[in-house]
Amino acid sequence: xxxxxxxxxxxxxxxxxxxxxxxxxxxxxxxxxxxxxxxxxxxxxxxxxxxxxxxxxxxxxxxxxxxxxxxxxxxxxxxxxxxxxxxxxxxxxxxxxxxxxxxxxxxxxxxxxxxxxxxxxxxxxxxxxxxxxxxxxxxxxxxxxxxxxxxxxxxxxxxxxxxxxxxxxxxxxxxxxxxxxxxxxxxxxxxxxxxxxxxxxxxxxxxxxxxxxxxxxxxxxxxxxxxxxxxxxxxxxxxxxxxxxxxxxxxxxxxxxxxxxxxxxxxxxxxxxxxxxxxxxxxxxxxxxxxxxxxxxxxxxxxxxxxxxxxxxxxxxxxxxxxxxxxxxxxxxxxxxxxxxxxxxxxxxxxxxxxxxxxxxxxxxxxxxxxxxxxxxxxxxxxxxxxxxxxxxxxxxxxxxxxxxxxxxxxxxxxxxxxxxxxxxxxxxxxxxxxxxxxxxxxxxxxxxxxxxxxxxxxxxxxxxxxxxxxxxxxxxxxxxxxxxxxxxxxxxxxxxxxxxxxxxxxxxxxxxxxxxxxxxxxxxxxxxxxxxxxxxxxxxxxxxxxxxxxxxxx
Amino acid sequence: xxxxxxxxxxxxxxxxxxxxxxxxxxxxxxxxxxxxxxxxxxxxxxxxxxxxxxxxxxxxxxxxxxxxxxxxxxxxxxxxxxxxxxxxxxxxxxxxxxxxxxxxxxxxxxxxxxxxxxxxxxxxxxxxxxxxxxxxxxxxxxxxxxxxxxxxxxxxxxxxxxxxxxxxxxxxxxxxxxxxxxxxxxxxxxxxxxxxxxxxxxxxxxxxxxxxxxxxxxxxxxxxxxxxxxxxxxxxxxxxxxxxxxxxxxxxxxxxxxxxxxxxxxxxxxxxxxxxxxxxxxxxxxxxxxx
Numbered sequence: 001x002x003x004x005x006x007x008x009x010x011x012x013x014x015x016x017x018x019x020x021x022x023x024x025x026x027x028x029x030x031x032x033x034x035x036x037x038x039x040x041x042x043x044x045x046x047x048x049x050x051x052x053x054x055x056x057x058x059x060x061x062x063x064x065x066x067x068x069x070x071x072x073x074x075x076x077x078x079x080x081x082x083x084x085x086x087x088x089x090x091x092x093x094x095x096x097x098x099x100x101x102x103x104x105x106x107x108x109x110x111x112x113x114x115x116x117x118x119x120x121x122x123x124x125x126x127x128x129x130x131x132x133x134x135x136x137x138x139x140x141x142x143x144x145x146x147x148x149x150x151x152x153x154x155x156x157x158x159x160x161x162x163x164x165x166x167x168x169x170x171x172x173x174x175x176x177x178x179x180x181x182x183x184x185x186x187x188x189x190x191x192x193x194x195x196x197x198x199x200x201x202x203x204x205x206x207x208x209x210x211x212x213x214x215x216x217x218x219x220x221x222x223x224x225x226x227x228x229x230x231x232x233x234x235x236x237x238x239x240x241x242x243x244x245x246x247x248x249x250x251x252x253x254x255x256x257x258x259x260x261x262x263x264x265x266x267x268x269x270x271x272x273x274x275x276x277x278x279x280x281x282x283x284x285x286x287x288x289x290x291x292x293x294x295x296x297x298x299x300x301x302x303x304x305x306x307x308x309x310x311x312x313x314x315x316x317x318x319x320x321x322x323x324x325x326x327x328x329x330x331x332x333x334x335x336x337x338x339x340x341x342x343x344x345x346x347x348x349x350x351x352x353x354x355x356x357x358x359x360x361x362x363x364x365x366x367x368x369x370x371x372x373x374x375x376x377x378x379x380x381x382x383x384x385x386x387x388x389x390x391x392x393x394x395x396x397x398x399x400x401x402x403x404x405x406x407x408x409x410x411x412x413x414x415x416x417x418x419x420x421x422x423x424x425x426x427x428x429x430x431x432x433x434x435x436x437x438x439x440x441x442x443x444x445x446x447x448x449x450x451x452x453x454x455x456x457x458x459x460x461x462x463x464x465x466x467x468x469x470x471x472x473x474x475x476x477x478x479x480x481x482x483x484x485x486x487x488x489x490x491x492x493x494x495x496x497x498x499x500x501x502x503x504x505x506x507x508x509x510x511x512x513x514x515x516x517x518x519x520x521x522x523x524x525x526x527x528x529x530x531x532x533x534x535x536x537x538x539x540x541x542x543x544x545x546x547x548x549x550x551x552x553x554x555x
Numbered sequence: 556x557x558x559x560x561x562x563x564x565x566x567x568x569x570x571x572x573x574x575x576x577x578x579x580x581x582x583x584x585x586x587x588x589x590x591x592x593x594x595x596x597x598x599x600x601x602x603x604x605x606x607x608x609x610x611x612x613x614x615x616x617x618x619x620x621x622x623x624x625x626x627x628x629x630x631x632x633x634x635x636x637x638x639x640x641x642x643x644x645x646x647x648x649x650x651x652x653x654x655x656x657x658x659x660x661x662x663x664x665x666x667x668x669x670x671x672x673x674x675x676x677x678x679x680x681x682x683x684x685x686x687x688x689x690x691x692x693x694x695x696x697x698x699x700x701x702x703x704x705x706x707x708x709x710x711x712x713x714x715x716x717x718x719x720x721x722x723x724x725x726x727x728x729x730x731x732x733x734x735x736x737x738x739x740x741x742x743x744x745x746x747x748x749x750x751x752x753x754x755x756x757x758x759x760x761x762x763x764x765x766x767x768x769x770x771x772x773x774x775x776x777x778x779x780x781x782x783x784x785x786x787x788x789x790x791x792x793x794x795x796x797x798x799x800x801x802x803x804x805x806x807x808x809x810x811x812x813x814x815x816x817x818x819x820x821x822x823x824x825x826x827x828x829x830x831x832x833x834x835x836x837x838x839x840x841x842x843x844x845x846x
Binding site for chain 2: 185188189192194246248249250251255308309310311312333334362365369370371373374375376377378379380381382384385393397399400404406417420421424428437440441444445447448449450451452453454455456513514515516517518519521522541545548549552553
């Protein structure tokens with residue numbers, strides 16, 4: 001036992017005293033490819049050097065020395081302080097000093113090596129040496145220096161002149177939208193990106209302070225893919241940064257709309273998350289692998305909460321090694337108005353239901369008799385004269401001063417007075433179909449007197465009939481004839497909720513048919529005040545009025 | 556000119572007064588479909604101008620023109636106002652900040668409220684839809700007697716009982732208005748307040764109950780009268796105005812035209828979603844240019 005403890009102490013002492021280091025080097029280095037050992041004639045390819053250290057008691061300095069064969073030049077433009085280059089007769093030596101962190105660390109760099117003209121083809125070697133205190137290691141990297149690839153037509157024709165002093169890759173073209181395989185669908189319009197409708201989620205997320213609904217959904221299903229074609233006449237191998245941004249056409253400013261996929265660490269939270277550091281842009285790393293005409297299929301991620309539909313310029317920026325290439329293309333962001341479409345679909349279903357049950361409305365007239373029918377007609381006349389007439393004339397006038405918020409004033413008529421009439425009528429004639437009759441007569445009056453015979457008017461009337469009749473029927477209002485206060489409070493609230501839903505469907509229909517915009521918060525405000533609040537109050541007043549009117553009925 | 560005269564079609568040109576109610580209602584409905592189908596601002600403007608030309612042809616009086624102009628301008632203003640606030644397209648240029656995004660709860664709720672320059676123009680263009688419909692709707696109302704339109708609905712097999720209810724409602728509209736006046740007068744006289752007792756707005760919440768009670772009593776009397784004479788359950792007289800074949804032809808032609816336009820628009824919208832048919836390419840081009 002004592003011997004075992006002694007051995008363990010010895011092992012831990014050795015670990016502390018002798019820090020471990022590991023040298024890793026790759027040439028030619030490719031981001032996406034492994035096991036490549038060929039460098040093409042006159043190309044620029046990076047060498048990758050990585051120093052891993054373990055158990056360092058304190059930060060230590062390490063020297064890395066790369067010895068290149070004759071004709072290979074390190075490109076240190078902008079990095080002169082980092083890499084010192086010494087040229088000798090038959091070799092070039094690049095040296096750098098790194099400070100390795102304490103405990104564990106990985107220190108690495110890419111150094112681009114340019115093959116000069118006139119180098120003999122064949123097998124060559126790069127020697128990488130690293131040294132820190134007593135520790136030293138070296139790697140010999142063998143590669144084949146081979147003849148260059150055939151260049152694409154426009155490169156070989158000399159459309160772009162190769163300047164040996166610079167990096168010579170450039171953007172050839174950008175095509176979008178394409179599918180995930182980079183194929184262009186001829187049926188899809190060029191430069192148009194369709195984004196899904198997230199109005200409801202947008203409002204919820206604004207109130208909760210979140211971003212898009214589900215980042216994993218956003219990042220697993222990019223809004224579009226973009227095909228980026230570069231030209232790389234020197235067959236360089238590089239790692240470049242791709243950046244896509246939306247630019248305002250008038251001001252030239254970057255506007256919100258694109259996001260970069262990021263992943264939160266497992267410690268913080270699992271799953272996808274928007275990268276907060278790179279807002280309003282989609283970024284990615286791309287790798288030139290020596291191919292003279294590389295193609296990249298890149299996903300574009302949309303920030304659904306902040307994007308606006310309309311015309312923009314899509315600015316693509318490719319950068320790397322101090323060089324930056326820009327390309328702009330017009331783009332149209334088109335939103336799918338699926339909620340509006342859903343609302344219109346629902347309204348059409350309501351229309352079919354009303355048509356299907358129209359015989360029941362007629363039966364209702366026989367059930368309530370002449371007295372009931374005339375009462376309904378007179379109530380509809382009051383609704384027309386007291387609601388439709390003033391809201392048509394005064395509503396427009398109020399619009400001048402209050403704009404869209406005039407609805408909150410006219411809502412006193414549309415909500416309170418309307419539901420007062422409905423509820424008091426229902427208290428007098430508590431039978432299915434009475435409410436529908438009143439809506440039909442009111443709609444026709446409005447059509448005959450103001451010419452309001454429009455598809456939207458018909459659909460809105462049908463939505464109101466179906467939703468309210470369904471609410472009354474399924475809540476047991478028609479069967480529970482001896483209802484007391486509590487039940488009626490619940491009924492009034494239910495009618496308020498039903499009216500909020502009707503308001504939502506009608507506003508969505510209006511936005512769809514008349515191509516109007518209303519903010520999500522405005523819809524919510526309208527639903528809450530005009531729908532729930534006014535209609536519930538109106539229903540309660542209607543209940544009270546209806547109870548009094550019953551006495552008049554009995555006279 | 557009184558409000559009643561305003562809603563009477565007696566001063567319109569004879570040709571439009573003579574038109575069958577069915578023709579007017581069909582044209583009105585098809586026109587409404589056209590306005591919600593078309594997106595092109597120029598085409599929308601052409602439709603709007605067409606309705607104004609129809610007013611000219613119908614001999615709309617100066618007074619009615621003034622009323623029409625006022626209603627159209629107010630409607631357009633409303634559309635411009637709302638779209639200036641809620642315009643959600645790029646590019647948009649804020650002219651004023653009404654609520655800053657960091658202005659407490661309201662800022663958080665609205666995400667900032669601005670008046671956008673592009674929204675004003677957009678609202679004006681989109682407002683042409685409702686303006687066109689309002690203009691044609693008023694033309695139909697100002698050139699038709701409600702009975703003419705009601706006859707058209709009865710000719711389309713509208714239930715005679717619903718037609719009776721409609722007639723009752725129209726007949727009693729002025730009576731109800733007069734009764735409302737009486738109730739307000741009574742409330743003013745009974746008011747124990749010394750200040751503002753004559754203000755109508757003060758008595759509005761108390762109008763409903765007496766007015767509805769009077770309605771009920773009137774309904775009881777009317778019902779007795781109607782039932783005793785056997786009016787209510789009798790079938791309506793469906794002998795309506797003769798529908799001229801030329802009007803029928805115009806309605807059929809317009810229906811076909813609207814059906815073609817709507818189909819073209821729907822096929823174009825479907826093509827944007829991937830349902831593209833090569834044979835319809837010319838229709839797509841036409842739709843994109845004019846619709």
